[in-house]
Structure formats: C-alpha cells, structure tokens
Ligand SMILES: Nc1nc2c(ncn2[C@@H]2O[C@H](COP(=O)(O)OP(=O)(O)O)[C@@H](O)[C@H]2O)c(=O)[nH]1
C-alpha cells in the first residue's frame with residue numbers, strides 16, 4: 001500500500017501555507033515584514049507558493065535602518081520586481097528627522113530599538129491589520145511563547161501573560177479598530193529546517209550568507225563588518241577575513257563567522273555542526289536575560 | 302544516540318512528531334526536557350552558558366535545565382511554567398515539537414492547548430509519590446483530546462535504588478486508573494531525568510528493564526496511521542483567481558486537506574450547499590498532483606462553475622460529515638469570567654464561522670475523577686462542560702473521535718474578541 005505521510009519539511013511547509021492563507025482570508029490589509037534575511041525570504045517564498053498562480057496578494061514592508069548591507073538592498077529590489085508585488089519602505093532616518101525617534105548615543109548605540117517606532121508608524125499609516133513575520137520559536141526564549149496569530153493592542157504592544165489560547169489549527173484574528181496582529185507562519189521551524197528548506201527548494205538568498213573575503217573587526221566574540229558606520233575602538237584593527245553571516249540585520253550589529261562554506265550544501269553541513277545559536281552573534285540580544293521579551297512587548301518584530 | 306544526533310541531513314525521510322508533557326510540580330518535567338535537548342545536542346553552547354550563569358546568580362549548586370524552557374520574566378522569577386512553551390529538537394530519524402505545559406489545575410486550559418495538536422503525551426510520575434491527582438488530570442485531558450499515544454515516565458528511579466518493585470507498583474496503579482480512559486497505546490519507561498537513565502541512553506542501573514529508552518520510543522513509535530485517511534474533507538480557506546491573461550478562467554479553491562484522499566476525477570459535494578461537481582485538478586506551486594491527503598495544502602479546481610467560498614467544505618460522496626444548527630460539544634472554558642447569560646459567540650470550526658448561543662449545559666466533568674456533575678452547571682475557567690449550541694447557520698462537522706480537525710471548535714466572545722472556549726463535537 002502507498003504510504004500517506006509527509007516529511008517534516010513538507011508538513012512545516014503545508015502548515016505555513018495554511019497560516020498565510022488564513023491571514024489573507026481573515027484580514028483586510030495584510031503585509032509581509034521583509035528584512036532581507038533568510039527567514040523573511042522563506043516566508044515570501046511560502047507566500048508565493050500559497051497563492052500561485054496568482055501573485056502574492058499583499059505588499060512587503062521593509063524597515064530600513066539606513067545602515068544596510070548594499071547586497072541586501074539589491075536583493076530586495078530584484079525580488080520585489082520578480083514577484084510583481086508592492087514594496088513599502090519605512091525609514092528609521094525619516095523617523096529620526098521627524099523627531100519621532102531619538103538616535104542612541106554611546107559606544108553600544110544602534111538603531112535596532114528605533115525600528116520599533118518606524119515599524120509601528122508604518123503599520124499605522126498604511127492601515128496594516130496583519131503583519132506577517134519570519135520569527136521562529138527556536139530563536140529565543142521569549143519567542144518560544146509566541147502564538148501563530150499574536151494580538152497587538154492599539155499601541156502595538158504585546159502582552160505575553162494575556163495571550164489568546166490557540167488550539168488545533170483554528171486561528172482567531174478578531175480585533176478592535178486600531179489593533180493589529182503579528183503572524184508567524186514559520187514559528188515551528190528551526191534554523192536547520194530553514195537551511196534544509198532553502199537547499200531543497202533552491203531559494204535565492206543574498207550573497208552575504210556565503211563565504212566571502214571581507215574587512216571586519218573582532219568585537220564581542222564576533223566579526224563585525226567594516227562599514228562607514230563602524231568606529232574602531234582602542235586596540236582594534238581591521239582584518240581581511242574569509243567569512244559569512246548566519247543572520248542578516250542592521251550592518252552595525254550583525255556579526256559574521258569565519259567560514260569557508262560557499263555553497264548551500266556546505267552551509268547546511270556547517271550549521272548542523274555548529275555549537276552556538278545564530279543570535280549568539282547579535283549584540284542586541286546580549287543586553288539582558290529578557291531583552292527580547294522587553295522589546296517584543298513594545299512592538300518589536 | 303551518537304554524537305551526531307543533531308545532523309539532520311536525511312531530511313527526505315524525517316517525520317514530524319508533536320508531543321506534550323505535563324506532570325505535577327517537581328516531578329522533573331523541565332529536567333527531562335532539558336536532558337532530551339541536551340543529549341540530542343539541541344542546546345547550543347551559548348544557551349548553556351546563559352543557563353549556567355542564571356543558575357549561579359540564583360545560587361544553585363547544579364545547572365538548572367528548567368531555565369532553558371521557562372522563558373518569560375514572570376516564569377523565571379517564580380520558577381514555574383505558566384504558559385505553553387514550544388521546544389524543538391531533532392535526531393536523524395525525526396523532528397520533534399514539544400508543547401511543554403504547566404500541570405496545575407488553574408492551567409488546565411494550557412494543557413488542553415498543548416494537547417490539541419499532539420500525537421503523543423508524556424506523563425511524568427515521581428516514583429516515590431506514585432499516581433497523583435495531576436497524573437489523572439493530564440491523562441484525562443489526553444484522552445478527551447484523543448491523543449493516540451501516552452508514555453508514562455516513571456521518574457527519579459535513582460532515589461529508590463532503581464528498584465523494579467517500586468516501578469511495578471506505579472505501573473499497577475496507573476493501569477488500574479487507565480481502565481477509565483480511552484487511550485489505546487500506553488507504555489511505561491522507568492527513568493532518572495537527572496542522571497539520564499533511559500532518557501536517551503539505555504540504563505545500566507536497571508538491567509531488569511527490557512524495554513527501550515524514551516528517545517528510542519519517540520523515534521520509532523508508529524504515527525503515520527494516526528491521520529484519518531478514509532473520510533475525505535477539504536475546508537475551503539480562500540479562492541485563488543489570478544488577474545493574468547494566461548490564467549483568465551482559473552478558479553482554485555485553496556485549503557489544507559483535513560482527512561481522506563482526493564484525486565482528479567473524484568465526484569465531490571460542497572457543503573452545506575449540497576452542490577456537486579467533479580475534481581478537475583489538484584494544484585500546487587510545484588505542479589499538479591495525482592492525489593492529495595491530510596495535511597497537504599493544495600488548490601482544487603472543479604469541472605463546473607459552482608458557488609464555492611471560504612467556510613464551505615468539499616467532501617466525497619462515500620462518507621459525508623454532519624450538517625446541523627444544533628450541536629453537542631464538550632468544551633473547556635478558557636476565559637476568566639464565565640459565560641454571560643444570553644451571550645452570543647462566534648463559533649469557529651475549520652474555516653467556517655457562525656454565530657452561536659449556549660442553549661443548554663448538560664453537565665460538568667470533574668477532571669480529576671471523570672464524574673459527571675449535573676447539579677452545579679455555572680461554568681468557570683478551566684472547567685470541562687458538555688453543552689448544546691444553537692447556531693444561526695448550519696455547521697459542517699465530524700465527531701471529534703473521527704477527525705480532530707473537522708471535529709474541533711472554538712468560541713470567540715462577540716464583545717471582547719477573546720477565545721473563551723475550545724471544544725470537541727460529540
Ligand atoms: N534525584 C532526582 N532528582 C530529579 C530527577 N528529575 C528531576 N529532579 C529534581 O527535581 C526537582 C524538580 O525538577 P523540575 O525539572 O524543575 O520539575 P518540574 O516542576 O516538573 O519541571 C529539581 O530539583 C530536579 O533536579 C531525577 O530523575 N532524580
């Protein structure tokens with residue numbers, strides 16, 4: 001007899017497609033939060049599959065910190081063109097110029113937290129009622145508590161202690177005016193699943209994920225890329241390294257690892273042998289034990 | 302498990318197993334999960350380092366693996382699990398999703414949530430305490446939510462000198478109780494979550510135990526046949542209509558198969574309308590498929606241009622679900638306040654949503670003893686109640702024991718938008 005079962009990647013894919021379709025069915029103005037990183041690329045790929053042969057019936061939103069890897073921006077523009085979808089850009093620089101956000105100062109300054117203001121403003125001004133994100137529960141302990149359909153009050157805030165129960169595959173997207181939802185279709189995926197899926201589907205990703213030569217400085221156990229925004233501290237020197245990135249975000253806080261993995265196969269092999277989490281290279285998570293929970297409550301991705 | 306447990310390279314054959322865990326406080330649930338993650342190499346060095354530091358700050362002698370799973374500030378402060386936490390690990394054979402749920406009676410709703418999607422439940426028992434109230438409660442919930450498999454983990458065997466007699470006593474106790482519940486597959490594993498006996502590796506301390514370690518059981522237990530492959534069910538989520546010339550007349554019904562097997566050429570009925578047609582194609586982005594089964598997400602096109610929209614269910618003629626406006630259900634009340642008199646609720650089941658009211662409360666189920674209480678029927682949080690609902694529109698459903706997807710529902714309060722109850726059709 002034929003055996004009717006799906007592999008774990010097929011089942012995760014099917015679950016994510018189901019959730020993305022629920023969003024489009026239940027909300028008036030959904031959007032996909034697109035960072036240019038692998039997780040949001042996978043979400044976008046899943047959305048393409050979910051509505052084929054129609055186009056993705058919602059825009060992509062990119063929150064632009066102004067501190068970007070040029071490769072990410074090129075990649076984003078090409079992807080949007082290929083998909084034929086609308087791109088909405090929320091600019092952190094604009095939020096600062098308008099006085100909506102205040103630039104951090106000091107040696108650990110970053111625009112990571114400022115993104116919250118720009119993100120919430122973009123959601124409000126485009127009247128987005130559901131923002132689909134690529135966060136995964138295995139990334140971080142506060143994220144392990146997220147629902148697939150995560151309710152946000154009119155201030156865009158998350159109340160982790162008062163979340164709606166979520167059972168079977170029934171999702172409650174009901175809300176009042178001014179409230180919105182964050183939806184996480186790949187909640188149940190691990191970093192390993194993402195890479196195996198990118199390999200299986202042969203999904204295009206920015207060149208930054210593959211090993212390349214780059215100028216970088218070693219700081220806080222990670223290789224921070226040299227850029228116009230990087231200021232050297234005492235005793236630091238720039239070195240040219242064969243390296244790659246495991247996650248992509250704001251160029252000022254995204255550290256890379258030394259690696260010679262220049263193909264998807266090699267990346268999968270490298271990730272499966274790695275002994276530290278991908279966010280281990282993100283200085284934003286190192287601020288405290290509950291820094292992700294605190295940022296998420298305010299409205300972070 | 303060898304040192305390469307985490308290399309998930311053989312992805313083409315890996316299955317997904319979702320399981321839930323619950324037990325009383327201090328039975329060792331967090332320690333067990335920590336060990337499964339640690340021994341299967343799913344905990345990274347920086348996570349381990351963070352847990353070590355937190356443990357030291359709290360003045361603990363040992364590394365408290367429960368800090369890995371208790372993620373919210375309030376949970377870490379109080380040292381208890383409040384909400385459902387999802388954890389992931391994989392071996393070359395399977396990927397696992399753990400729904401870690403709190404065991405207190407005031408968190409019954411979280412247990413129900415974790416159990417709703419699980420293929421298997423781990424029930425922890427402290428060998429020194431034996432079967433206690435929470436053991437029964439968790440097992441009842443597993444049975445009410447039709448989790449097909451239970452593994453009873455008889456923990457802390459190191460504290461009773463790994464005694465076979467002590468283990469057998471607990472097994473006897475549990476079996477006496479299990480006669481009351483409806484779970485077909487129950488197994489027992491004696492273990493020490495702390496020392497690692499029979500969790501991942503076979504124990505040298507219990508040569509009398511001839512069974513498999515917990516992880517081995519999790520990796521090999523047969524789950525493919527748990528899905529319903531006989532009654533074809535396809536709840537329509539949305540209609541796909543491309544605005545491009547080459548697909549001008551394309552009308553695809555998008556959804557996830559909830560049961561049975563669909564093939565092009567199959568005669569189908571759309572419910573509740575009763576309109577009929579024949580499947581023209583079953584499409585996916587990667588191309589059309591010859592057959593589709595649960596839980597695949599696909600798009601179905603039909604030979605005839607009939608009215609089908611979100612909330613409808615496409616079924617095959619050989620076995621039709623029920624269609625009714627008067628529904629009996631067993632619900633778990635999830636909101637802090639009980640139902641207001643005459644309140645209206647959005648009833649959501651599969652992709653369908655209708656208005657409903659609670660017509661009658663038949664009885665309350667004592668979740669510790671499974672006794673029916675017919676006298677006191679005002680509903681409070683965490684209570685299990687059998688009710689009759691009346692809806693404004695017909696609902697298409699199956700008995701929950703036949704299909705966990707088409708047999709489940711939630712109630713959403715019309716005024717607060719909160720999910721106030723979760724239920725199973727009887
Ligand atoms: N001796 C012994 N102690 C254990 C075992 N499993 C857990 N413990 C201890 O029991 C206490 C409670 O464990 P924990 O995992 O937090 O229990 P939970 O409340 O069920 O999550 C902790 O001090 C553990 O170290 C075991 O197998 N043997």
Ligand SMILES: [Mg+2]
Pocket residue numbers: 330331367381382
């Ligand atoms: Mg615990």
